[in-house]
Amino acid sequence: xxxxxxxxxxxxxxxxAGEGIEAHRAAFHAGVPARTDAxxxxxxxVHPVAPLVLDGQIPKKSxxxxxxxxQRLGVFAAGLALDSAGVxxxxxxxxxxxxxxxxxxxxxxYAVDGAxxxxxxxxxxxxxxxxxxxxxxxxxxxxxxxxxxxxxGNIAIVHGVTGASRTFMGEEAxxxxxxxxxxxxxxxNQIDAMLVGGSYSAERPxxxxxxxxxxxxxxxxYRPVFGRAGEGEAGFILGSAAxxxxxxxxxxxxxRGAKALATIEPVASDRTRRGPDSTAASxxxxxxxxxxxxxxxxxxxxxxxxxxxxxxxxxxxxxxxxSPVTALGDVIGHPLExxxxxxxxxxxxxxxxxxxxxxxxxxxxxxxxxGLIRVTAAG
Amino acid sequence: xxxxxxxxxxxxxxxxxxxxxxxxxLGQGQADNWAALTAGRSGIHAIxxxxxxxxRTRIAGTVDFLDTEPLVAPALSQRFAEEAAxxxxxxxxxxxxxxxxxxxxxxxPPVEMEWPQRQALAEAAAENGDVTYAGLQRAAATRRFDPWxxxxxxxxxxxxxxxxxxxKGSPISLSTACSSGATAIQLGVEAIRRGETKAALCIGTDxxxxxxxLIRFSLLSALSTQNDPPEAASKPFSKNRDGFVMGEGAAxxxxxxxxxxxxxxxxxxxxxxxxxxxxxxxxRTRSSPDGAPIIAAIRAALDDADTLPQAINTINAHGTxxxxxxxxxAMGCMAVxxxxxxxxxxxxxxxxxxxxxxxxxxxEAVISLxxxxxxxxxxxxxxxxxxxxxxxxxxxxxxxxxxxxVLSNSFGFGGQNTCLVLADEPA
Numbered sequence: 001x002x003x004x005x006x007x008x009x010x011x012x013x014x015x016x017a018g019e020g021i022e023a024h025r026a027a028f029h030a031g032v033p034a035r036t037d038a039x040x041x042x043x044x045x046v047h048p049v050a051p052l053v054l055d056g057q058i059p060k061k062s063x064x065x066x067x068x069x070x071q072r073l074g075v076f077a078a079g080l081a082l083d084s085a086g087v088x089x090x091x092x093x094x095x096x097x098x099x100x101x102x103x104x105x106x107x108x109x110y111a112v113d114g115a116x117x118x119x120x121x122x123x124x125x126x127x128x129x130x131x132x133x134x135x136x137x138x139x140x141x142x143x144x145x146x147x148x149x150x151x152x153g154n155i156a157i158v159h160g161v162t163g164a165s166r167t168f169m170g171e172e173a174x175x176x177x178x179x180x181x182x183x184x185x186x187x188x189n190q191i192d193a194m195l196v197g198g199s200y201s202a203e204r205p206x207x208x209x210x211x212x213x214x215x216x217x218x219x220x221x222y223r224p225v226f227g228r229a230g231e232g233e234a235g236f237i238l239g240s241a242a243x244x245x246x247x248x249x250x251x252x253x254x255x256r257g258a259k260a261l262a263t264i265e266p267v268a269s270d271r272t273r274r275g276p277d278s279t280a281a282s283x284x285x286x287x288x289x290x291x292x293x294x295x296x297x298x299x300x301x302x303x304x305x306x307x308x309x310x311x312x313x314x315x316x317x318x319x320x321x322x323s324p325v326t327a328l329g330d331v332i333g334h335p336l337e338x339x340x341x342x343x344x345x346x347x348x349x350x351x352x353x354x355x356x357x358x359x360x361x362x363x364x365x366x367x368x369x370x371g372l373i374r375v376t377a378a379g
Numbered sequence: 380x381x382x383x384x385x386x387x388x389x390x391x392x393x394x395x396x397x398x399x400x401x402x403x404x405l406g407q408g409q410a411d412n413w414a415a416l417t418a419g420r421s422g423i424h425a426i427x428x429x430x431x432x433x434x435r436t437r438i439a440g441t442v443d444f445l446d447t448e449p450l451v452a453p454a455l456s457q458r459f460a461e462e463a464a465x466x467x468x469x470x471x472x473x474x475x476x477x478x479x480x481x482x483x484x485x486x487x488p489p490v491e492m493e494w495p496q497r498q499a500l501a502e503a504a505a506e507n508g509d510v511t512y513a514g515l516q517r518a519a520a521t522r523r524f525d526p527w528x529x530x531x532x533x534x535x536x537x538x539x540x541x542x543x544x545x546x547k548g549s550p551i552s553l554s555t556a557c558s559s560g561a562t563a564i565q566l567g568v569e570a571i572r573r574g575e576t577k578a579a580l581c582i583g584t585d586x587x588x589x590x591x592x593l594i595r596f597s598l599l600s601a602l603s604t605q606n607d608p609p610e611a612a613s614k615p616f617s618k619n620r621d622g623f624v625m626g627e628g629a630a631x632x633x634x635x636x637x638x639x640x641x642x643x644x645x646x647x648x649x650x651x652x653x654x655x656x657x658x659x660x661x662x663r664t665r666s667s668p669d670g671a672p673i674i675a676a677i678r679a680a681l682d683d684a685d686t687l688p689q690a691i692n693t694i695n696a697h698g699t700x701x702x703x704x705x706x707x708x709a710m711g712c713m714a715v716x717x718x719x720x721x722x723x724x725x726x727x728x729x730x731x732x733x734x735x736x737x738x739x740x741x742x743e744a745v746i747s748l749x750x751x752x753x754x755x756x757x758x759x760x761x762x763x764x765x766x767x768x769x770x771x772x773x774x775x776x777x778x779x780x781x782x783x784x785v786l787s788n789s790f791g792f793g794g795q796n797t798c799l800v801l802a803d804e805p806a
Contacts, residue, residue, distance in 0.1 A: 127430025153793025156660035170534030205512030214528030
C-alpha cells in the first residue's frame, strides 16, 4: 500500500546551529560540538536557540507578544518552510494547507510559580491562597501560550495556514507519527499537501524538573551522544529547535512547478514494551518494514539515555555497516517531539543538496516509541 | 451482502461502529448515562475535589465516583479512558482480552505537573528563602520523585492504554482543543479508509478539573459564574447564557471496517459516514465573524458523508453555553441548512454534563449513536429564556423521533472546527 509518492517541497529549520537549510548542513558536517550553554541552567547544559530576527517571519509585535518562546520558534520555522516551498504569498494554497504539529506544552510563569510556592509555605488556608494568587497573578493569555494546539493556532493566525490542524502529543514518538500520518494521508489520496513539524524550547526550568525526575538529563558538559556510555555519563541534553516540512503529492508539486527536494517513504513506527534488546529488535523490524536498502547516511535521533543508545548504535552497525551515523543530538541537542521532523528535514536537505540517494532517520524515544524514516531521492 | 455494500459512495471502506463506552458526571456506562440524559438530569454540582474559596466559578461536572492516587489530570484521564474502553471493547466483542486488533487514537488533555506535586518538590528542596525552580530541580535530583516523570509527560496515558488493551502500532495522542474527541474519531476513520487497519479504538478523555485549569478558563471569561443552583448554570442557546461549565469524562468507540465487522458477525451499532474539518486563523479564541470556517467544517462533513443537509435528522450541538460559541454555531447551522434549520431539532448534551473539553467530541458522538439507537433526542435543559437571535428548534424535553443521521459539531480554541456525520445505515 505505498500509494502516491510524497515529496518534500519546503523545509524550515531553527536550532542552536542557526536558521535555514545551509546553516544546518554546515553544522551537520562541521563535526564540532553543538553550541552549548552550560551555565544558565546549571547543572544542566542546554543547546540554546540561535538569536532570531522574529520580525522576518512574525511581522506583528502583537502576535509575538501573544506567544511564548516555544510557539515563536515554531511559527518562525513554519514561515521558513512556506518560504522554501515558494508558497508564502500564495494565500489560496495556504488556506487549503493542512497541518500536523508535534508538540508538548508551553512555558510557565516561573516568577509567579516561585512566589506562590513560597507563599504557600506559611499560608493559613493554602487552598484559598492558591486560588487567590492564581486568579490575580496568572496572565489571562498565558494559557493560550501553553496549550499544545495553539502552536498550530498561531501558525494559522500568523501565516494563514487554515486548511485544518491536528496536534500530536507524546514526546519523541509523536514527531514520528506526525510524519507517518501526514505521509500516509497524502500517499493515499486523502489530501494533496501538508505542513508538518513542531517546535521545542529547552531553555525552560520546568521541563528540566520533569526530565530530572527519572534521571534522564545529562549533567555537566557536552559530550557526544554516542560517547555517553560510561558510568554517570548518560542522559540527554535538551536543545531548542523547530522544524517544519511542506509535504506534497509528487504530482501536485510538479503541477505547480515546485522543486521536489526528496521523497519521504512510508514511515515505520512502533511501540514496544521496553526490555533488554527490545530497542534493537524493534529497529531491525522497522528496517525491514521501511524497505531500507543501504543508506548513504544515518541520522540518529538517539537520546544518550542508557542502555537504549548503545543498543541502537550496535543495531545500526549491523543494519547499516559502512554508513556514517551522525547523532542529531550532536548537531542540535535533543528536542523531544522535534527529533523526527528535524531529522527528516535534514535528511531531505542532504538528498537535495548533496546527492544522497537514501538517508535513514531513527527516532528511539527515551521512554517509548521507535521510528524509522526513509528519505530518498525524488523522482 | 455484496462486497460493494461495504464501500461508501466514494468507494472507500465503510466505517462501522461496533462498541461504545462512556463515563460522565452522570454515571458510568451507556445505560446510566442514557437514563439520566433523557430524564434531563444534570451532573453539574458544587466542586468538592478542592477548595473553591474565592473562585468566581465553584461548580463543575466532575466525575467523583472514580479516583486515582495521586489525583492528577493525566491519571484521572487514564482511569476514565480505561473504563470507557473496557465497555466499548466488551460490547464490540472484538479481539481477545488485552489484544485489540487495531490502532489507538486517543484525545488527552495537555499534561503538566500540578500544584500538590510542585509543593512536594518545594518542600523537599528545603530552601530557606524564596522557592525557585533551581530548588525544584535539586529536589527532583534526589531521585525520590522519579515516578512522576512518567506521570507528567504527554505520551504516558496512551502508552498505558495501549499496554492494557493491546492495541497495535504506535498510539496517537492528540489535541485539537475542544474538538479533540472528534479528531480522534476522524483519525480512526481515515486509517480504516486507507486500509491500514481493520479496527481502531478511538477515545476522548478529560479529567482536568483542578484549580489552575479552572482558573485559566475563568481568566478568559469562558466559564459560567452562575453557581447557584449548579444544575442551572449550563444553558446552551439561552439568552442569559454566560459561559460553559467544566465537565469530565471519557468516551470510547470501536470503529471497524464494515466488511470485517460483518465477516466476524459483529453487531453494527451505526456508521461514521463522514468527517469534516476547517481551520480558522481569525483569533486565538474567537471564530471568524462571518462563520465561514464553521460553515466549511459542517459542509465538509456532509460532503464526506455524501449526505445532503435535509437528510440530517438532528444536530448534536457543540453548544457550550458561551455567548460566542452558541451564536456562531447557530449562524453556521443556519447558513448550511437554510430555511430548513428552523425545523431541525438541535440539542446540547453540555447542558447536563458540562463541557468535557478534550473528551467532548467523543462523548457526544457516543450520545449521538445512542440517540439513533433509541429514537430519542436528549434535551437541552435550562432553556428557559430563548435567545431571539438563535431561532432554532432547541429540544427542551426528551423527544421521540426517528433518527437516522446525526450531525455532531465540535469547535475549539485555536481555530479548530471538526464535525461528524453518524448514521444508522450507509449512505
